[in-house]
Amino acid sequence: MEFLEALSRHTFLQNALLAAVLAPLGCGMIGTLVVVKRLSFYTGGIAHSLLAGLGLAHLLRFPPMLGALAAALAAALLIGYIHSRWRQQEDVLVTCLWASGVALGVLFLSRTPHYGVDLLSYLFGNILLVSRTDLWLMAGLDFCILVLVVGLHRRFSALLLDEEFAAARGLCVEAYYLLLLCLVSLTVVVLVQIVGMVLLLALVTLPAATSLLFARSLTQAMVGACVLGVLLTCAGLALSYQPNLPTGSCIVLLCALSYLGAGLLCRLRASG
Amino acid sequence: MKALASEAPLVDLVGVDFTYGAEPVLQDVHLQVGAGESLGVIGPNGGGKSTLLRLILGLLSPDRGRIRLFDGPPGSGRTLIGYMPQHIALPRDFPATVESVVRSGRIGCKPAVAARDERAIVHESLELAGFTRGTRWRLNRLSGGELQRVLLARALACRPRLLLLDEPITYIDPGGVKIFDLLEHCSWLSAIIAVSHDISFISEHFRRVACVNRELVCHDTSALDGRLMEQLYGVPVRLIRHQH
Numbered sequence: 001m002e003f004l005e006a007l008s009r010h011t012f013l014q015n016a017l018l019a020a021v022l023a024p025l026g027c028g029m030i031g032t033l034v035v036v037k038r039l040s041f042y043t044g045g046i047a048h049s050l051l052a053g054l055g056l057a058h059l060l061r062f063p064p065m066l067g068a069l070a071a072a073l074a075a076a077l078l079i080g081y082i083h084s085r086w087r088q089q090e091d092v093l094v095t096c097l098w099a100s101g102v103a104l105g106v107l108f109l110s111r112t113p114h115y116g117v118d119l120l121s122y123l124f125g126n127i128l129l130v131s132r133t134d135l136w137l138m139a140g141l142d143f144c145i146l147v148l149v150v151g152l153h154r155r156f157s158a159l160l161l162d163e164e165f166a167a168a169r170g171l172c173v174e175a176y177y178l179l180l181l182c183l184v185s186l187t188v189v190v191l192v193q194i195v196g197m198v199l200l201l202a203l204v205t206l207p208a209a210t211s212l213l214f215a216r217s218l219t220q221a222m223v224g225a226c227v228l229g230v231l232l233t234c235a236g237l238a239l240s241y242q243p244n245l246p247t248g249s250c251i252v253l254l255c256a257l258s259y260l261g262a263g264l265l266c267r268l269r270a271s272g
Numbered sequence: 273m274k275a276l277a278s279e280a281p282l283v284d285l286v287g288v289d290f291t292y293g294a295e296p297v298l299q300d301v302h303l304q305v306g307a308g309e310s311l312g313v314i315g316p317n318g319g320g321k322s323t324l325l326r327l328i329l330g331l332l333s334p335d336r337g338r339i340r341l342f343d344g345p346p347g348s349g350r351t352l353i354g355y356m357p358q359h360i361a362l363p364r365d366f367p368a369t370v371e372s373v374v375r376s377g378r379i380g381c382k383p384a385v386a387a388r389d390e391r392a393i394v395h396e397s398l399e400l401a402g403f404t405r406g407t408r409w410r411l412n413r414l415s416g417g418e419l420q421r422v423l424l425a426r427a428l429a430c431r432p433r434l435l436l437l438d439e440p441i442t443y444i445d446p447g448g449v450k451i452f453d454l455l456e457h458c459s460w461l462s463a464i465i466a467v468s469h470d471i472s473f474i475s476e477h478f479r480r481v482a483c484v485n486r487e488l489v490c491h492d493t494s495a496l497d498g499r500l501m502e503q504l505y506g507v508p509v510r511l512i513r514h515q516h
Contacts (some may be wrong), residue, residue, distance in 0.1 A: 036366060158376045161366050168329045168355045169430070170347075170380040215367045216410055 003238045012128055013241070019130040020237050022138040023194045024207065024229025026145040030187040031208035031229070032222045033149075033180060036160050040205050042079050042181065045094045047188045047197045049075035049101025054122055055108025064118075065137055068192060072185030075101065080178040125196030125248040127237060134193055141186045148183060149222070156180065157218050194233070195248035206255035207232060210262045232258060280343040281306045282434050282463050283328055288337035290323055297323045301337070301488045305434075307462040310452060312474030314467075315484035321467040322358075324484060325436050328465070329355060342433065351380040354432030354461075356423050358439045364412050370422050371407040374398060377429030393429060400454060401425035424451075428458075437466040441473050452477050 007013050034043050053071020057064045075097060082093045109119050121129060149156065158166040159176050167173045184204075191200040211224030236251030281304040288301040298320045305311050315321050326332045327339060330346030341349035354377070374394045385393070398407060401424040405414070414422065420440070427435060440451060454461055468474050474481055482490045 036363070154376065154379065157368070157372070158379050161368060161373065161376060162357065162362060164331065164357055164361070165355060165376075165426070166379065167331055168350060168353065169377070170351050212365075212367055216369060216408075217372065218367055221367050 003241045006241065012130075015130045015132065015135060016127045016237055016247075017234065018135050019127055019138060019194060020233040021230050022135065022142055023190050024203065024233050025226050026138075026142040026187050026190055027204055028207060028211075028224075028226030028229045029145055029149045029222045030183050031204040032212065032218065032225050033156060033160065034184060035205050035208045035212055036218070036221075037180070039181075039184065040201060041091075042083075042094060043184050043188065043204055044201050045079060045098040045101075046072050046075045046181070046185050047192070047200055048098045050185075050188060050192065051105025051122060051197060052101045052108070053105075054118075055105035055112070058112045058118065059108045065134070065189065069186075069189050071101070072189050073182055076181035076185040077178065080174075080181050083177070084174055121196070122192060123196050123198050124246060125192065125194050125199065127194050127247045130193055138190050138193075141190050145183055145186055148179070152176070152179075153219070160218070195251055199248050199252045202252040202255050203229065203233070206252075206259045210255075210259045213262050213266050228258065279307055280340075282309075282342055283465070284338075284340040284343075285327070286338045288327065288334040288339060290320070290327060290332065291335050292323075296486060298327075298334075298484070298488070299486050301484075303482060303488055303490070305463050305465060308455070309480065310455060310464040310466075310478050311490075312466055312468065312478035312481045313484055314469070314471055314474050314481060317469070319485040320488075321484050322438060324488070325355075325438055325465070325467060328436065329353060351382070351430065352433045354427035354430055354435045356420075356427040356435070356437045356440060359416070359420050359423050362411075362419070362423075364419075366411055368411055369408050370398070370403070370405070370411070370414070373411065373422055374407075374425045374429050377426035381430050393431070394425075397425040397428040398422070400428055400457070428454075431458075431460045433460065433462050435461060435464045435466075437464065439468055440466050441468060441470055 003013075007017065034040055050068045050072040053067035053069070053074075054064050055067075056062075056071075057067025078097060079094060082090055082097075086093055105122075106119070112118075155166075155171060155176055158169070158171060159173060159180070163173050166176075187204065188197075188200060191203055194200070195203050207229040208221065208225040211221045211228055215221035215224055232254045233251050236254050237247055239245070239254075240247040240250040283303065283305040285301050285303040288298060289296065290298040301324070303324075313321050313324060323332065327334060328341065328346065330339075330341070330350050339346050342352060371391075371394055374397055375390060377397070378390060378393070395407065398421075401421045403418065403421040403425055405418055411419065411422075424437075424440070427437070435451075435454070437451070451464065451466070455464060466474070466478070480490060480492060482488050
């Protein structure tokens with residue numbers, strides 16, 4: 001309750017709460033697609049390689065989020081290329097991209113004065129540092145994701161269910177696959193502020209996976225993942241505030257608990 | 273017969289070669305399928321049956337030779353084909369109802385129809401495929417045979433001129449399949465090509481059969497005998513292994 005009191009007093013907390021509502025929205029939609037298409041490894045790759053963009057932006061005094069967005073999109077296109085042309089070595093190549101991204105980022109940041117604080121907040125996120133500009137960026141990216149996912153819903157659904165059949169119906173499967181990876185990179189950029197690149201994979205996949213346990217359609221799963229994501233992120237923020245715990249960790253642990261609980265419930269229901 | 277003798281064949285392959293890496297899969301394949309025809313394709317695993325279907329669909333391009341579909345290049349006629357892939361590749365935990373899966377078969381159909389007409393087409397396709405369970409069911413509730421009927425309905429949902437079926441009887445009871453009545457029932461459908469490892473199924477239901485093992489040879493089904501099978505599959509022992 002102390003949290004609610006503080007909420008009315010501090011702008012930074014109001015921003016954090018708004019971020020806790022905005023960030024899981026795009027994430028719920030794209031997370032569902034990621035889980036169904038089993039793209040979490042790629043999502044991790046994209047999330048980590050954006051550190052290279054962040055580092056370079058800091059070094060060259062660009063807005064860091066712009067650098068992150070550029071790096072994430074580049075990583076998405078690269079992974080798409082690897083997926084279509086180098087499928088045999090896919091695993092190793094994406095791992096290579098993942099690690100090289102982090103390495104480059106650390107290298108760039110080490111050449112930038114006062115980098116230590118930034119690096120930690122990028123790795124683990126800090127929802128309390130979200131600014132008004134960040135909120136507008138999140139809202140804008142959410143809107144892009146919403147428009148594309150709703151507009152192309154049937155095509156994405158066909159791509160996810162059966163790629164070969166979709167291609168046989170004349171759908172340009174490779175282009176939609178790339179678009180999906182680009183949407184993943186937008187989501188990742190939104191989330192990096194909240195939970196950081198190390199933990200964001202959990203926020204992308206776990207609410208969606210929980211929702212998928214119960215959903216009858218892709219749309220239902222997306223709506224469920226958004227609602228659950230918002231609830232868990234807000235709860236994580238509220239829980240962490242008073243004892244001064246790391247917010248990202250609280251959010252991610254809540255996500256994990258809710259997924260495990262829901263999974264157990266499903267098991268019990270199936271056997272009972 | 274719906275065919276007119278003067279019509280160009282629906283499917284026309286002339287001297288087609290296809291290679292995966294260094295491995296030749298199909299060599300010098302000639303195949304014509306005309307309106308009103310039903311063709312069964314048999315052959316050993318890895319003999320090139322599914323590759324042949326993918327070439328016709330335009331998902332693969334031949335290294336040599338020419339493919340024409342409905343008297344045009346393969347890509348242009350692709351949406352007039354109803355394709356039923358093998359159902360093993362389908363993720364069973366996918367969150368979708370039977371109805372929405374069948375409706376996805378209408379992607380690429382022109383002109384688009386009103387939602388209500390589309391629903392009618394979906395239900396008619398399910399009926400044609402002999403699916404009798406709930407259309408609001410999720411995929412994970414279906415048995416293998418039911419899922420295959422749903423995939424057949426999805427192939428029929430675009431009202432295809434040509435039906436391509438990959439292993440249509442793996443899980444459907446052969447006695448219950450009415451695939452070949454479809455040619456009689458559906459005015460829009462002109463030809464069926466089905467790939468199967470089950471020789472007895474093909475020889476019972478098809479007038480013409482193509483044996484594919486890198487090369488393609490067409491026969492009347494009445495000509496299928498032990499000698500021919502031995503030629504196609506190599507030694508008879510292997511034939512037994514492929515039949516179970």
